[in-house]
Each structure stands twice: as structure tokens, then as C-alpha cells.
Amino acid sequence: MAGRDITVTSGKGGVGKTTFSANVSAALAELGKKAVAVDTDVGLRNLDIVMGLENRIVFDLIDVVEGRCRLQKAIIRDKRIATLHMLPAAQTRDKSAVSPDAMAKICAELRAQFDFTIIDSPAGIEGGFQNAIAGADEVVIVTTPHVSAIRDADRVIGLLEAAEKQQIYLVINRLQAEMVRRGDMLDIPDIMDILAVELLGTIPEDESIVVTSNRGELASLHAASPAGQEYKNIARRLLGEEVPMLPIEEERGLFKWLARLFKGQ
Amino acid sequence: MGFLDKLVKHLSPGGYGQQSKTAAKERLKLALTYDRGGLAQGTIEQLRDEIIQVIAKHLTINEDEIDINFDRTTEEDRLIASIPLRMAPRAHTKRGQMTSP
Numbered sequence: 001m002a003g004r005d006i007t008v009t010s011g012k013g014g015v016g017k018t019t020f021s022a023n024v025s026a027a028l029a030e031l032g033k034k035a036v037a038v039d040t041d042v043g044l045r046n047l048d049i050v051m052g053l054e055n056r057i058v059f060d061l062i063d064v065v066e067g068r069c070r071l072q073k074a075i076i077r078d079k080r081i082a083t084l085h086m087l088p089a090a091q092t093r094d095k096s097a098v099s100p101d102a103m104a105k106i107c108a109e110l111r112a113q114f115d116f117t118i119i120d121s122p123a124g125i126e127g128g129f130q131n132a133i134a135g136a137d138e139v140v141i142v143t144t145p146h147v148s149a150i151r152d153a154d155r156v157i158g159l160l161e162a163a164e165k166q167q168i169y170l171v172i173n174r175l176q177a178e179m180v181r182r183g184d185m186l187d188i189p190d191i192m193d194i195l196a197v198e199l200l201g202t203i204p205e206d207e208s209i210v211v212t213s214n215r216g217e218l219a220s221l222h223a224a225s226p227a228g229q230e231y232k233n234i235a236r237r238l239l240g241e242e243v244p245m246l247p248i249e250e251e252r253g254l255f256k257w258l259a260r261l262f263k264g265q
Numbered sequence: 266m267g268f269l270d271k272l273v274k275h276l277s278p279g280g281y282g283q284q285s286k287t288a289a290k291e292r293l294k295l296a297l298t299y300d301r302g303g304l305a306q307g308t309i310e311q312l313r314d315e316i317i318q319v320i321a322k323h324l325t326i327n328e329d330e331i332d333i334n335f336d337r338t339t340e341e342d343r344l345i346a347s348i349p350l351r352m353a354p355r356a357h358t359k360r361g362q363m364t365s366p
Binding site: 147150151154155158180182183184185186187190193194 | 284285286287289290292293294296297300301
């Protein structure tokens with residue numbers, strides 16, 4: 001059975017596409033699926049370093065596109081999880097080195113081998129974005145609860161609908177429960193009201209993302225990481241499982257409240 | 266700030282006055298109406314003036330209190346115009362007084 005190609009994009013930079021791509025691919029692999037994460041941010045590659053695979057790169061996407069090696073040679077197998085793979089971007093070229101057609105061909109080949117191909121898109125709506133969406137009919141839009149990110153996400157949704165993508169999902173990243181509770185951060189209903197596409201998941205702001213990427217580890221493989229667990233839930237939802245959304249709850253409790261008060265916050 | 270001030274501030278939502286997310290949501294809705302509709306910034310002003318002109322041809326209106334704005338929900342976008350009418354002053358005598366023969 002053919003696999004699924006899913007592009008992860010956002011418009012806005014720095015909202016968590018690469019973190020999402022890395023962690024959800026890992027979670028899918030841990031759940032037994034054969035998954036490959038593809039970095040299409042040619043010239044500014046990051047998927048490799050976030051996944052801790054930066055020292056394993058021999059060939060990359062551009063080598064494949066330009067015929068210097070076969071696709072198989074460029075795909076890196078993660079030594080930690082047997083079914084997790086990664087196809088890196090080139091660092092010394094730029095997005096003009098790939099075309100949407102070339103990308104679509106590669107995605108078709110990957111679809112034949114992998115259950116899930118997660119395509120990490122660069123920021124923007126130009127060539128890199130066009131390349132990244134060429135091979136997939138399912139697109140995940142990552143946004144954060146900020147006016148800039150949401151505005152960009154809306155633009156991207158418009159472009160995807162015009163490109164007749166069949167399935168568009170939204171992921172809201174970096175939610176801060178305390179700010180939401182105070183009314184100083186847009187909450188999930190607000191964002192859904194504005195963007196109005198299917199919600200795939202919400203990820204809380206979580207220091208463990210910084211710590212795990214520092215180490216080249218994946219939070220979704222750590223049971224103690226709140227964000228990691230949400231990436232895992234998203235993987236399960238992609239597999240058709242009904243997983244309830246994380247409610248926005250901060251740790252409350254009388255002592256914590258009092259402690260904050262006396263600390264003068 | 267005294268202890269009581271701190272207590273009150275902590276208990277009230279949004280220490281910076283009106284909850285800033287309300288402002289964010291309103292601004293986004295308006296910005297996206299323009300973005301999605303490809304409208305230029307001055308369009309709403311132009312629309313407003315033209316609507317006032319047309320209605321003023323047929324009705325007496327209170328121009329100062331006209332409110333014309335876009336309203337967006339998940340199902341639809343609407344242009345909402347709220348136009349208070351001014352009662353035209355009567356041409357003849359005050360109410361309650363008999364006219365002289």
C-alpha cells in the first residue's frame with residue numbers, strides 16, 4: 001500500500017516546522033511505521049542538526065536531483081530507531097537547485113518505500129515552499145499564537161486551497177497556559193475562529209525542546225517531555241487514533257499561587 | 266506597590282488593562298479581511314464616503330455616528346453598516362400648539 005506524503009509548512013519562520021517534522025517522524029517510527037523526514041530548506045538545512053544526524057550526511061537531496069547518486073544512497077537511517085530515516089538538504093546551494101517537478105518525482109519514489117514521508121518546508125511562499133508542497137496532498141500548517149504567525153498561516157492556507165491540496169491540518173505550537181489564562185495570548189478557539197482548518201494538535205511551550213535539540217535527541221521519545229508527548233499524540237492521530245486534545249491547564253494549586261504572590265510576580 | 270495592590274492586580278485578568286488577546290483578535294480579523302479580499306487600505310474609507318453619499322440622497326442621516334465595518338466569522342464575511350437617521354425638523358408649528366387661524 002502506498003505511503004503518505006505530508007508537507008509541514010507555515011509561512012512564518014521559526015514557528016516549529018523542523019521540530020515538528022523531526023519529532024513526529026520519530027514518533028511514527030517508534031509506533032512501528034517506516035518514516036522518512038525530508039529537508040527541503042536547501043542552503044539553510046536544519047533537520048539534520050535537530051535530529052542529531054548532522055555527522056552522518058554523505059549525500060543530499062541535490063545530489064539525488066542532479067543525478068550524482070541514487071535516492072537510496074542519500075537516505076540516512078537513524079541508528080536509534082530502525083524505521084526512522086532522513087533525507088538531508090544541501091547546505092552549499094540554494095532553493096533554485098530543485099524544481100517542483102523534481103520534488104514531486106522524489107516524493108513519489110519515497111511514497112513507494114515509506115509509510116510516511118514528512119517533508120519539512122522552508123519558511124516563505126516562494127520557490128522553496130512551492131518545491132515542498134509539490135509532492136504532497138496533505139499539508140500541516142504550523143503556527144504559534146502570535147499575530148504575525150497567524151496572518152502568515154492564513155495566507156498559506158489560501159495558497160494551498162488555490163493549489164487544491166486535499167487535506168490541510170493546523171498545529172498550534174508554543175502555547176503558554178498562563179498567558180492564555182490571563183487573556184494575554186490567543187487561545188485555541190480564537191485561532192480556530194480565524195483560520196478555520198482542521199486542528200491536528202496543540203503543543204505547549206516546553207524547555208525540553210531546547211534541551212533535546214541541544215543534544216540532538218527527540219522529545220517525542222521522552223515520556224517526561226510535555227511537548228514530546230503532544231508530538232506523539234499527533235503521530236497517533238495521523239494513524240487514525242482518537243486522541244483527545246490537550247486542555248489548556250496550567251499547574252495550579254494553592255501553594256503555587258501563594259508562592260507566586262509572595263515572590264511579587 | 267502595597268500587598269493589597271499586588272493581591273488585586275494578581276486576581277484581575279490581564280495586568281495590562283484590557284486583555285491584549287482581544288485586541289490581537291480584532292486586529293487580525295481586520296487585517297485578514299484586507300489580505301484575503303486584496304483590498305487596499307484606503308478602500309474602507311472610500312466605501313464609507315460613497316455609502317453615506319448614496320443614503321444621504323434619500324434619507325437624512327447623522328453622519329457623525331455612522332459605523333461601517335467588516336465583520337468576519339468562520340462561516341461568512343459581512344460588511345455591516347449602522348446608520349442612525351436624523352428626524353427632519355418639522356416645517357411648521359411646535360407640537361401641542363394650535364396654529365392661529
